[in-house]
Amino acid sequence: MKRLALEALDRAAGRGVEYADVRLSESGDREVTTKNGRAGHVSISESTGLGIRVLDRGCWGFAATDDLSPEGIDAAAKLAVEIARSSAVARRHPVTLAREVSYQAEWTSPCLIDPFSISVEENLAALLEVDRELRRVAGVSLAEASMVFDRTRQVFASTAGSVIDQTRTVSGAGFSALCFEDGEIQKRSYPNSFGGQHQLKGYELIHELRLAENAARIAEEVVALHKAEQCPEGRFNLILDSSQLGLQIHESIGHPIELDRVLGSEANYAGMSFLTLDKLDSLKYGSGIVNVVCDARIGHGPGLGTFAFDDEGVPAQCTDIIRAGRFTGYMTSRETAASVGGARSNGTMRAQGWNRIPLIRMTNVSLLPGEQSLDEVFGGVEHAIYMETNKSWSIDDKRYNFQFGCEIAWEIRNGRRARMLKNPSYSGISTEFWNSCAAIAGPQHWTLWGVPNCGKGQPEQVMGTGHGACPARFRDIKVGSAYQE
Amino acid sequence: MTPVMTLERSQELFDQVLRSARALGVPDVEATVMAGSHALTRFANNGIHQNVSETSSQLSVRAWIDGRTGRASTNRMTAGAIREAVAQSVAITRAQERDPEMLPLAGPAPGAPVERYFGGTADASPQSRAEAVAEAIQIVEEAGQTAAGIYSTGESILAILNSAGVRAYHAETMCQFSITAMAADSSGWAKASACDRGQLDPAALAGRAARKAAGSREPAEASPGRYTVILEPAAVLDLVGQMFADFSGTALADGRSFLASRMNSALFGTNISIVDDAGHPLQSGAPFDGEGLPRVPLSLVRAGVPEQVAWSRQAAHGAGVDPTGHGFPLPNEYGEAPMNIVMAGGETSLDRMIESTERGLLVTRLWYIREVDPYQKMMTGMTRDGTFLVEEGRVTRGVRNLRFNQSLIELLRNVEALSPSVRACGEEAFDMAVPAMKVNDFRFTEVTRF
Numbered sequence: 001m002k003r004l005a006l007e008a009l010d011r012a013a014g015r016g017v018e019y020a021d022v023r024l025s026e027s028g029d030r031e032v033t034t035k036n037g038r039a040g041h042v043s044i045s046e047s048t049g050l051g052i053r054v055l056d057r058g059c060w061g062f063a064a065t066d067d068l069s070p071e072g073i074d075a076a077a078k079l080a081v082e083i084a085r086s087s088a089v090a091r092r093h094p095v096t097l098a099r100e101v102s103y104q105a106e107w108t109s110p111c112l113i114d115p116f117s118i119s120v121e122e123n124l125a126a127l128l129e130v131d132r133e134l135r136r137v138a139g140v141s142l143a144e145a146s147m148v149f150d151r152t153r154q155v156f157a158s159t160a161g162s163v164i165d166q167t168r169t170v171s172g173a174g175f176s177a178l179c180f181e182d183g184e185i186q187k188r189s190y191p192n193s194f195g196g197q198h199q200l201k202g203y204e205l206i207h208e209l210r211l212a213e214n215a216a217r218i219a220e221e222v223v224a225l226h227k228a229e230q231c232p233e234g235r236f237n238l239i240l241d242s243s244q245l246g247l248q249i250h251e252s253i254g255h256p257i258e259l260d261r262v263l264g265s266e267a268n269y270a271g272m273s274f275l276t277l278d279k280l281d282s283l284k285y286g287s288g289i290v291n292v293v294c295d296a297r298i299g300h301g302p303g304l305g306t307f308a309f310d311d312e313g314v315p316a317q318c319t320d321i322i323r324a325g326r327f328t329g330y331m332t333s334r335e336t337a338a339s340v341g342g343a344r345s346n347g348t349m350r351a352q353g354w355n356r357i358p359l360i361r362m363t364n365v366s367l368l369p370g371e372q373s374l375d376e377v378f379g380g381v382e383h384a385i386y387m388e389t390n391k392s393w394s395i396d397d398k399r400y401n402f403q404f405g406c407e408i409a410w411e412i413r414n415g416r417r418a419r420m421l422k423n424p425s426y427s428g429i430s431t432e433f434w435n436s437c438a439a440i441a442g443p444q445h446w447t448l449w450g451v452p453n454c455g456k457g458q459p460e461q462v463m464g465t466g467h468g469a470c471p472a473r474f475r476d477i478k479v480g481s482a483y484q485e
Numbered sequence: 486m487t488p489v490m491t492l493e494r495s496q497e498l499f500d501q502v503l504r505s506a507r508a509l510g511v512p513d514v515e516a517t518v519m520a521g522s523h524a525l526t527r528f529a530n531n532g533i534h535q536n537v538s539e540t541s542s543q544l545s546v547r548a549w550i551d552g553r554t555g556r557a558s559t560n561r562m563t564a565g566a567i568r569e570a571v572a573q574s575v576a577i578t579r580a581q582e583r584d585p586e587m588l589p590l591a592g593p594a595p596g597a598p599v600e601r602y603f604g605g606t607a608d609a610s611p612q613s614r615a616e617a618v619a620e621a622i623q624i625v626e627e628a629g630q631t632a633a634g635i636y637s638t639g640e641s642i643l644a645i646l647n648s649a650g651v652r653a654y655h656a657e658t659m660c661q662f663s664i665t666a667m668a669a670d671s672s673g674w675a676k677a678s679a680c681d682r683g684q685l686d687p688a689a690l691a692g693r694a695a696r697k698a699a700g701s702r703e704p705a706e707a708s709p710g711r712y713t714v715i716l717e718p719a720a721v722l723d724l725v726g727q728m729f730a731d732f733s734g735t736a737l738a739d740g741r742s743f744l745a746s747r748m749n750s751a752l753f754g755t756n757i758s759i760v761d762d763a764g765h766p767l768q769s770g771a772p773f774d775g776e777g778l779p780r781v782p783l784s785l786v787r788a789g790v791p792e793q794v795a796w797s798r799q800a801a802h803g804a805g806v807d808p809t810g811h812g813f814p815l816p817n818e819y820g821e822a823p824m825n826i827v828m829a830g831g832e833t834s835l836d837r838m839i840e841s842t843e844r845g846l847l848v849t850r851l852w853y854i855r856e857v858d859p860y861q862k863m864m865t866g867m868t869r870d871g872t873f874l875v876e877e878g879r880v881t882r883g884v885r886n887l888r889f890n891q892s893l894i895e896l897l898r899n900v901e902a903l904s905p906s907v908r909a910c911g912e913e914a915f916d917m918a919v920p921a922m923k924v925n926d927f928r929f930t931e932v933t934r935f
Contacts, residue, residue, distance in 0.1 A: 020750035033818055039581045043574055045558035049541065061611075062537040076540075079611075083524075083536045090619040092532025104668075120555075120580040141740040146819065180740030185859040192702045264831050265529045267633035268665040268913065271852075271869075274934070328834045355539045392855040394888075401888055401933035403865050423858065427888070427931060457539070458635045459525055470605040481930045482857045482865060482890045 001026070002165065005050065005066060005157040011077035013050050013159050019055040019086070019097065020159045023311060025354045033122060033143050037135065041146075042120060051355040052080045053219060058094025059087035064355040087288035092229040097334040098344045100314055102161030107308035108408040111169040111202035111299070115149035118203050123147050126206065127175075133215030134177045137221035145175035146195060146207065148452075154311075154354075161313040162313040167213065169466065172198030172206040175215065175452075177222045186422065190214045190405055192243045193390050198450030198464060200302040221408060224420060231409050232425035233480035235382035238426055239377060239473045245367065246404055246449035246467035247390050248273075250401065251429035253292055254365040255467065256399040257321055258348075258456075261340060261360075268457050271397025274430070276329065280340060283327040286434030289370055292322040294331055296347060296363035301448040303466020305350075305363030312358055314347035321365065325435070331360050352461035359457050366468030370440025377439045377473050381414025385479055386417070387408045387424045395430075403427040403482060425482040433474060441470035486605035488642050490520035490542060495654060495734070496643035501564060502546055503648055505571035510718055511578075513549040513590050515569070515647035515776070517814060518542070522607070523639030526614040528902035531622050531632055533615060548574040549590050552583040554816050573583060588799055593650040596779025596810075599764055599772050602640065606658035606682040609638035619663075621691035625666045629696040633714060634664035638682060641657060647775035653777035655770060660908065662687045665870060666694035670935070671704060671883050673697025674850055674870035676719065678910045680769055697871035701883025709887065713845035713901075715838045715875065716926040718909035718919050720848045726826070726914025727864055728893050732761075732785050732793075733811075734800040735820025744863040747789040753789040753897035756831065760784055761795070761811070763822035767908040768825045775814035775879055783809055783823055789897075797821040830920035831903030834932060838902050838923040840878040846927075847873040847880055851889075856911045862893040866913075867933065888931040900924045 012020035024240035026048040033040035046235070049066035050314040054263070084110040090235055127145040135141035149433040153167040174196015176189040191197045191209055199205050213421025241246065256273040261267060286292075296305055296316035312334050319329045330340055378386070392405035409424035410417040449470040454461055495518040506514040510866045517522045520542035527535040533880040544567060545558040555577035559570045583931040625632035638660045645653045662685050663676035664676040674697065675690040685708035716724070728743070736742035744752075773779050776798060783793045796804065797812025839847065849871030855865040868886045875881070 014630060037817045038584055039553075041816050042554075042577050043556040043558070043816070044577060045545075045556075047543075047560045049560065050502070059533065060536060062535075064537070064539040066541045079538055080541045083538060083611045086615040087526075089537045089615040090528060090622055091611070092530075092534075092535045092881070108750060118681055120577045124581065165755040178739070178741060180745060183746070184740060201805075228934060262633070264633060264667075265534055267631075267667060267672075267688055268527075268635060268663055347668050355541060357537055369843070392865065394853040394865045394867070396888075396933045396935075397852055397869050397884060398933075398935060400935070401867070401886075403890075403931075405855075405865075408519070408827075425857065429934070458527055458535075458884060459539075460638070465835055482863070484930065 001155045002163060005155040008050055008052055008073045008077060009157045009159065011074050012054050012080060015077065015081045016263055017081060019057040021053050022050055022157045022393055023152035023154055023351065023354055024050040025152055027150060029118065029150040031148045032123040032127065033181050034124065034131050035144055037131055039043050039124055039266060040385060042148050047109055047407060049073050051354045052076050053357060054080045054084050054316060055095055056081055056084040057088045059084045060095060061087065081424040083297050089439045095335055095423040098342065100160060100334060100344060103309065104163050105308065105312060106165045109169055109200050110166040110302065115171050115203040129212045130175050130215045133212055136217045137219035139179050139181065140177045142178035147173045157309065159312050164309045164313055168200060168307065169202055170198060171201050171203060173206050173209055173211060173448065175211060175395045177219045179222045179226060181226050184226060186222050186225040189220045189389055190218045192449060193407065195257045196411035198302060198304055198452045200306045201286060209267055219231055224424045225398065225408060228420040228422040231421040231480050233475050233484045236479050237381045237475055238477040238479065239309055239384050239386040239412065239471060241388040241467040242445065242447045243449050244387060244390050244469055245469040247277065247393055247451065248404065249469060250451055250465060251393060252402055252433065253321065254362040254401060257330050258360045259332050259336045259340065262330065263336060266284060274398045274400050277326055277340065279331045281328060283324045284435065285327040285431055286325045287437045288325045289440055290322055290325050290434055291368040291439050292318045292365065293329065294321050294363055300364050301468060302462030303364035304450040305453065305466040310347045310349045311351045312346045312349040317347045319346045322441065333360050341362040351461055352463060356461045359461065361456065361463045364466030364468065367442035369446045369470050372439045374441050374445060374471060375415060377441045377471050378412055380439050380473065382414060384412040384473065385424065386412050400429050402430060405482060423483060426477050426479045427481050428478055436475040436477065438475050439473040441472065444483050445470040486607055487508065488602060489522045489640050490518065490642045492644060492654040494544040496545055497645065498562065501570055502566045505568045509572065509575050511548050511550060511575050513648050515547040515590055518546040518644040520634065521639060521641035524611065524636040525635055527635045528618050528622060529633040531626050533618060536611065543741040544570060546574040548578040550578050552585055553578045553581040554587065554588040555581065569709060588802055590647045590649040591651055591776040591778055591798055593652065593833045594779055596772055597764060601657040601680040601769060602680040603658045603705035606638055606639040606660050609682060614638065617687045621664055623688045624691040625695045628699060630695055630698050631667045632664060635661065636687060637661045643771050651777035652881035653773040654665060655771035658924055659769060660685055660692055662712050664691050664694045665927055668702050669699045671698050671701040672870045673701065676910050678916055689800055701871050701873060702745050703882040704885045707846065707884040707887065709929045709931055711928055713842055714924050715833045715842065715845060715847045716922045716924060717849050718921050719850045719911040719921045721922050722909040722917050723851045723913035724864060725855055725893060726917060727856065729826055732795060733820050734794050734804055735792060736795040741859065743860050745861045748791050751789050752894060753786060754900050754902060755789045756900055757786055757789050757897050759786040760827050761825050762827050763825040765825060765827050765918060769916060770824060774810045774812045776812055777809040778808060780810040785823060786834040795821040795823045826917040828906055828919045830906035833904055835904055835921050839875055839880060842875045843877060845875045846884065847875050852912060857890060863890060865890045865894060885935060886933050887929040889928060890930045891928050896924055901925055
């Protein structure tokens with residue numbers, strides 16, 4: 001792979017460009033699902049190709065191909081240069097890149113049990129056991145379970161002299177139970193909605209999730225939701241479980257701190273950001289107990305945003321995003337770092353695969369643990385609403401106004417669950433929400449959640465991101481406006 | 486001009502698949518071949534900032550062995566890689582328990598091809614896209630605004646061949662131009678797509694976006710509440726487009742469709758009629774489904790009554806009805822869905838809708854639409870890039886963007902007027918032919934800061 005990557009780099013560099021890099025990757029994945037006692041989707045796939053990115057006349061050009069013959073590679077290099085030169089017709093400012101030293105590196109993510117060494121039969125058996133447990137509960141009309149595994153090896157080579165060989169293994173699994181009854185559809189998922197939990201791990205993740213052990217509880221909850229009362233409308237203390245808080249971080253902190261959004265690159269599609277440059281180091285983003293980092297280092301945990309180097313050849317880093325409530329940092333790239341006074345990129349450029357350019361993407365954007373016990377989070381106020389597991393999520397194109405729905409809620413009185421509530425939702429303005437943060441549970445309750453389906457860019461790229469969070473309590477949050485008349 | 490991959494080359498690949506499968510003692514096999522060449526020129530802050538191209542192909546093999554099936558895919562078209570994909574497909578198929586209800590591979594069925602390949606779109610050069618983008622930027626810049634957007638061109642082929650005789654092949658070109666014009670405190674947007682690049686007018690779209698940005702400057706705040714809204718076609722597409730996955734026999738059987746217990750009832754207003762028609766001139770896409778079956782036109786809603794849904798072969802077999810040619814590639818959990826939506830329009834122009842409105846909101850597009858309640862089909866989302874107050878029959882000013890929580894069932898009962906249908910494209914649903922709509926009692930629940 002290295003030889004091919006360097007050959008492609010030579011083809012681009014030989015055309016006299018200012019800078020070039022090549023990403024050659026080969027990936028393989030497996031997806032196994034079950035539905036109501038039967039195998040659902042059973043598939044494996046592989047993809048190999050390379051993308052050549054060049055900077056010429058101050059403009060970017062990119063061409064990707066899966067034709068790895070000498071002719072195919074040469075055609076891609078030629079096209080990348082042609083595209084860059086055509087861009088000069090509408091060039092605004094020449095692109096300049098922050099300095100970065102060159103690296104020769106090899107890195108493989110930790111993986112205790114190779115998921116591809118486990119048979120499809122074993123995958124199916126584990127999922128069908130979950131399926132049986134779910135459908136043992138009367139009222140469950142649809143039981144679905146899934147496992148996904150992906151391994152990607154990528155060689156990055158640049159005219160700056162870097163050659164970086166990385167291999168990442170990602171696993172994911174989860175299940176859901178749906179109940180349709182009396183003109184109402186309710187759903188419960190475990191350990192999270194939309195495919196469950198996903199981490200940079202091997203098959204050990206599947207063992208850790210204890211899927212079958214949680215199936216009966218989830219099935220009983222979905223049936224019970226039909227008899228639960230509607231979540232009330234009004235302003236309440238709100239407690240969120242760590243998976244829902246992970247998505248809240250993703251939408252109301254992770255996306256707004258993407259510097260390319262702030263600078264307008266995504267204006268036509270994903271949108272822009274309320275975090276204009278004047279707010280750096282001045283905006284009170286959250287209450288004093290809110291500390292958020294963007295951390296791609298392995299020491300942060302096995303997140304979907306964990307790597308050794310980003311897709312521009314910049315080492316993984318940790319950046320303070322919110323420190324004691326104050327907004328302190330953006331996610332940057334080599335092209336954008338200088339616009340916020342950065343001498344170098346903080347390493348967040350990531351591409352979906354060989355056929356896409358790297359963009360500024362969340363790595364692991366995490367809320368650091370607090371100092372309170374779970375009893376204090378739940379019992380610190382007389383009355384609260386506790387919501388668990390995301391059901392719907394929506395936020396405006398500058399990331400101010402959000403509305404989230406959850407699968408289930410409970411009314412909490414004096415720290416105890418008083419009654420189950422259905423159809424819970426809450427809404428607000430991002431900075432007002434984080435400034436209302438009143439309690440965050442301690443490190444023993446911290447989970448690094450994976451969001452496998454974050455979309456951005458044109459053509460769209462889907463990326464996995466990580467979000468560490470603990471259960472946390474927020475004051476005076478608007479609840480139930482989705483259903484309010 | 487020859488498409489990026491021909492039927493003959495697809496057939497060669499399938500022949501290799503078939504030989505490899507037979508060598509493993511597996512006579513029943515299907516191959517799905519996809520290939521494409523796509524380019525996209527992206528601009529922001531009045532300049533091109535990203536400019537990309539991709540050429541790729543994929544061979545996907547599905548073995549069927551006595552009520553079991555599994556799929557393996559590769560983008561390496563060498564003889565060794567093809568043999569490996571076949572062997573993997575066979576191995577994961579054999580790993581499964583037999584499903585006595587699973588149908589064998591589909592046989593051939595006659596279908597009408599559609600002509601959606603245009604050489605002038607397939608061979609668009611980076612230079613030609615850059616020049617069109619430069620002209621569009623100039624139009625926005627002359628209005629004192631900032632432009633961002635994309636211009637994409639490309640071609641793709643899809644071929645489905647199997648050992649039972651299916652030989653389905655479709656080649657298509659597609660181009661899109663989308664532009665956002667931004668002023669100090671407002672923005673406007675326009676987007677169009679077509680198989681034939683000659684039908685796209687980037688300069689006209691730029692002018693439209695710029696006029697919307699200019700017209701919505703210094704936005705006022707409209708209070709949340711029930712409004713008469715005039716939804717432009719892109720807004721209709723992105724919102725109403727969220728319901729068509731429910732027009733599926735499998736979704737009904739699963740109890741996840743809002744149409745459960747509601748088929749053949751007067752669910753929507755009598756002015757709502759919707760068909761699925763892969764051959765419609767405003768449509769795009771292949772005229773066959775994931776097994777190669779021809780897509781049959783469906784009357785999804787007639788005069789407010791949902792009367793037909795899509796059926797894959799497997800779902801149709803279970804329900805004792807005829808398949809409609811809307812199945813997804815197998816194996817899958819979702820079954821099928823209509824993909825070529827054409828909503829019947831009316832005769833009321835957008836201008837006439839505005840003139841007839843005492844007080845309401847004109848909505849250019851909607852954003853980040855998600856389902857809040859699956860059975861009431863309640864959706865939430867935001868307005869974006871051009872939301873206007875209409876007073877006494879005139880657009881009077883821009884307003885800040887609002888959040889809605891709106892049941893689609895209720896919305897389609899409250900449609901007062903429809904424009905003629907057009908091919909529309911947005912960002913939240915696939916392209917469809919839809920009209921603009923004037924809707925009463927549309928529910929906005931919150932206002933954002935811009």
